[in-house]
Amino acid sequence: MNSLHFTRRRFLTLVVWLMLTAVACGGEAYDSFFAPAVDWGAEANLPADKVFPQGRIFPFGGYSGIASREAANFFTLHGPAYGDARQKLVPAAEASGMYTVYTIGLPMNFLESGNQPKLNLTAEEIAAAVKSQVDAVKDSETIAWWYIQPEELRPWRDDEMAYLDLVTRTIRENDPLGRPIWMYDPGHRPADHLAVTARYLDIVGKGMYTNYSGQKGHRCWVRWTIEQQSEAIRRSGDPGKIQIAVPEMFQEPGFGELVKVPSWVRHDVYLALIMGAQGVVPFSLATRSGFSQEAWNAYYNAYARTARELNGELQLGQVFLFGERRHDLALTIIEGEPVVSPQIGTGGISETIVYPSVAMANIAYGRERYVFLANSSEAPVTVRIDGFPSQPVYARDVFTSEPLPPIASSVTISMAPLGVAGLLLSAPPDATADRKPDLAAEDKPSVGIGETAETARISLHPVVAADTPKAGAQLTMGYVWMKTPVPGEVVDSFIFPLEFEVRGLDLSSFSVAVNGRTIYEGADLPTNLYVKTTDLLAGVNLITVSAGDKNGFTVTDMFTFTIDHLRFSFPQHDIQKPIKGDVPFALAVIVPPEEVSDITIDLISIEYGERKETFTLYKGTTPPPAMVLPTTAYADGAYDLEARVTSTGGITSSLSHRLVVDNWVTMEDEIRPPTQSWLGTIDQLLAVERSSGWEFVVLRASPFGDGDRIRRRSGGEEYIVWRQPRLRQFLFTIFAREAEAAAESVSIAVSADGREWREISYASTVSAEGEYGLKLELQGEVPAEWQSEYIRFSISGGFRHEGEIELGHIMLTGEK
Structure with a gap:
């Protein structure tokens, strides 16, 4: 037996022996196997x-x-x-x-x-x-x-x-x-x-x-x-x-x-x-x-x-x-544990249930057939699948798109413990019952089916051009494979080779196009074919290969790989999670230094899915040294960290990473009055302490559109204390007749322990005016070195029954 092995990184070892057995399946059965599937979602106009x-x-x-x-x-x-x-x-x-x-x-x-x-x-x-x-x-x-x-x-x-x-x-x-x-x-x-x-x-x-x-x-x-x-x-x-x-x-x-x-x-x-x-x-x-x-x-x-x-x-x-589930394939477990069972007495299982160790889904989608397998045994298992047409069927690994030798009649697959496998099958064009592949029994190959594909790629399949084969020629089940770079790979070299492999073709011509531009044409496979990254698009690039056979037909295949002109690294943070504090990062520029004319790094705020304010972090002509993003300088929320590099040839590439800044925790008190429930009276004010001389004002209709408030019942100083660890910002919303009088009456203080207090200044802003007075916002920032955890809001001075200062809302922000 001749063996063809296609190695990929971190393969799940699944070896497929292609068995050309004598299961007859005439032209009608072949057409039936690849009959187009009904897409019910399309029919329902989803x-x-x-x-x-x-x-x-x-x-x-x-x-x-x-x-x-x-x-x-x-x-x-x-x-x-x-x-x-x-x-x-x-x-x-x-x-x-x-x-x-x-x-x-x-x-x-x-x-x-x-x-x-x-x-x-x-x-x-x-x-x-x-x-x-x-x-x-x-x-x-x-x-x-x-x-x-x-x-x-x-x-x-x-x-x-x-x-x-x-x-x-x-x-x-x-x-x-x-x-x-x-x-x-x-x-x-x-x-x-x-x-x-x-x-x-x-x-x-x-x-x-x-x-x-x-x-x-x-x-x-x-x-x-x-x-x-x-x-x-x-x-x-x-x-x-x-x-x-x-x-x-x-x-x-x-x-x-x-x-x-x-x-x-x-x-x-x-x-x-x-x-x-x-x-x-x-x-x-x-x-x-x-x-x-x-x-x-x-x-x-x-x-x-x-x-x-x-x-x-x-x-x-x-x-x-x-996809359309079909039932024209039969699975037989020929080696390993044939059946498995759930554990009795747990997870809802009260009696013995027996299942085949391998489950299969046989799905037609469009004009292709997908076969998925899952091995539930903790040991290797070998299965045989029967029912394929006796004529050859193109086969690819579902997950890696790697080509496999054609299948006819049946296929045997060895699966790893708890392994998952997938086959993607398609028909060669113009195949008929009287055209058979030139495959001898001793040439049955074994092929490793990869399951890794850490970067999944487009599943594109060989197509045979419409050229009419020479008289008497047999339909050869050949294919082309790109060896370097591996399809789906991320390339990070300034210059790299393109290398190909051809199987089952008597080669007469060969051409290579990159993103639609032909870079090679010849009678043989190219040698020493190199590509510069600066000549390619950042992101996914498409290689189209056409291989002509001396029998008069052409096999065309397409492969993708990814070019990085830029790459961020975050050595101390997992940017898949929210970030806070100072975040070191570096930018690698995978472009020859002599070909760089401009490098820019921006931080762009995102609001409701749209880009808003842009903060430029770096601009120059050489890659920046290691940088630090001081996230506390920016509001919490989503941002795009975007880098752009422009080459001397005028080509600009960009790279963007979505970051979520999450430095702050917010405590909001809407000053709600007590409520009654089956537990009794429940105090809804979020304060940790308050003096006794306060009363709630329940508003049914406010000219400022706000809700409930709290105010003094009489003269004298009254206070309320809230707690917010690592307090850095505060905002009090009050209502008063005069801004100057409010400034004289309201004082705000902070404390690390709730016993020793330090007065803190604040800015007072009139946010709205009405017939009955002003809506004021009192806001300020607390120095981090104060290590404040408590804040006290106090009102003193003469009592004004019709114009008493009322507190309607507070917002405290602390650092996480």
């Missing part, structure tokens, strides 16, 4: 710019994430999020060009946590509160899905199902865009329980926390999870509901298990997709106690890789969502 199920965008999100970071890694959904973080979902998603999963609900406390009773509200009160939440954001097209809280509502509790019914009905009645609704169900719930909650939902997605559920060594439990969701949808009576995978990202791996995280994530996500999942939302992208940074990085990078494969250049999400 828009390309909306998230599934209302559009074609594959849903890939994550609880409690950072929108700018996820957007850069091909996530398409921001959220869900809990608590006050809900309020930031829409603006963060808008600024990053993403969609969001928006949380709706009330703190009902059905479980009576903390020995407190559940919230006692009428149906009218619940509906009114939910309507108010929906009305506040319903016009934002950034929201793709609604998310119900509390989660995990119990289907056997009538009050909880009544709540779920009421909340979902209220959302639908008030949402003009008819967006789908999801509630998280716990991972152990079987189909009969999920079917009850599914009646009220549009999206079914229970926890798929394999390790947390005690199924670490029994990852076929993922298959059971998707089966429960599928059955729940069937029982709900509405086949239009969708289901998603909710995998885990929160449990620390055991000793020596960190290296297993990528294979855990990859297996679980792709097995779920093979079984029918239509979206992926890991829990959770937040950092947490007991979950190391190393584990977080391993999990996040693995999910980011799958997100790129699904939503990046490969667009595999479109295949899983809109």
Whole structure:
């Protein structure tokens, strides 16, 4: 047996023996195998710019994430999020060009946590509160899905199902865009329980926390999870509901298990997709106690890789969502563990369930066929797939686009433990039943199928030109491969070679074009063909290669690689996360120094997805030395750190990194009066201390559009104290008849310990005027060296019953 090996970095060892067996499959069967698939999303006119199920965008999100970071890694959904973080979902998603999963609900406390009773509200009160939440954001097209809280509502509790019914009905009645609704169900719930909650939902997605559920060594439990969701949808009576995978990202791996995280994530996500999942939302992208940074990085990078494969250049999400599942291939496990089972007694498993160790999805998309495999065994497994046409079929690795020798009739694949593999199959043009490849049995090659592709690339396939082959010629299944640079590679040399390999062709001509410009034409493969980076575009570049065969046809293939003219490095910070303080960074300029005419580095603020103010950090003709970005000099928010280099030839390249500055924590007190609840009187003022001579002013209609206020009841000095660690800025909003009188009466002081106080000056600005006086803003900055943690607001002087100074709002900002 002759062997052809194509090596790529970090290969998963998957060896394919191509077996040209005697499974006859005439021309009609060949045409049937590659019959065009029906794209139901296209027939339904689903828009390309909306998230599934209302559009074609594959849903890939994550609880409690950072929108700018996820957007850069091909996530398409921001959220869900809990608590006050809900309020930031829409603006963060808008600024990053993403969609969001928006949380709706009330703190009902059905479980009576903390020995407190559940919230006692009428149906009218619940509906009114939910309507108010929906009305506040319903016009934002950034929201793709609604998310119900509390989660995990119990289907056997009538009050909880009544709540779920009421909340979902209220959302639908008030949402003009008819967006789908999801509630998280716990991972152990079987189909009969999920079917009850599914009646009220549009999206079914229970926890798929394999390790947390005690199924670490029994990852076929993922298959059971998707089966429960599928059955729940069937029982709900509405086949239009969708289901998603909710995998885990929160449990620390055991000793020596960190290296297993990528294979855990990859297996679980792709097995779920093979079984029918239509979206992926890991829990959770937040950092947490007991979950190391190393584990977080391993999990996040693995999910980011799958997100790129699904939503990046490969667009595999479109295949899983809109491809046509077919059943004309048969899989047989011929070596290794034939069956696997989930662990009994945990994760909802109460009896023995047996599954084949390898799951397969056979999907037609357009005129191509995709075959995905996931091995749930912890040991190597070999499978044979039968049912391919007896005529040759072009084969490529789905994930790397690396060409494989043609398949005829059957293929045998050896898979690593928890391995994932993918084949992309296409038909050679003009293939008919009486044209057969010139492949002898002894020439069956073995080919390594790579699974890495840390930079996924466009999946482009060989095409045979329309030239008519010479009479009597046989259709040769040849191909061209670019050896250097490796397709998808990032090139960082000033000058580099282009090297190619040709298999199965009797070469008569060869040409190479870069971005449409021909740089080589000849009868043989080029030698010593070099390209300068300054002659190429920064970013993705396209190589088009045409190889002519002496039998009269031409094979054309396309490859991509990436050129970096500029590269940032951040030695002390992970810029995928919010940054604060002084951030050292460096800029590498991958252009010969003699060809540089200008280098500029700008910091550009981003507001609601649009670029606003530009701050120039550097401008010169030589690469700058190591620099420091003083983030405290800028407001919190999103920024683009952008570098531009212009060559002496007038070509300008740019590089931009989205940064999120997060130095400050803000405490806001809206001066709300006490409220009554089943707990008694609840003080809503956020102060830590106040003197006794204050009274609240409850306004029904204010000429300044503000809400409630607080003022002195009589003369004498009164004070209120708030606490904000590392206090740096303050803003008090007051209302008074005269600005001068207010300045004489109001004093502000700060303290490190709440005992020794230091008066601090402030600026007073009239922000509005009305019939009854002025709206004043008193603001100032606190020196960092004071180490202040407390701030005191005091009013003294004579009492004015009709014109007493009233405090309406405060905003304190501290450094994180």
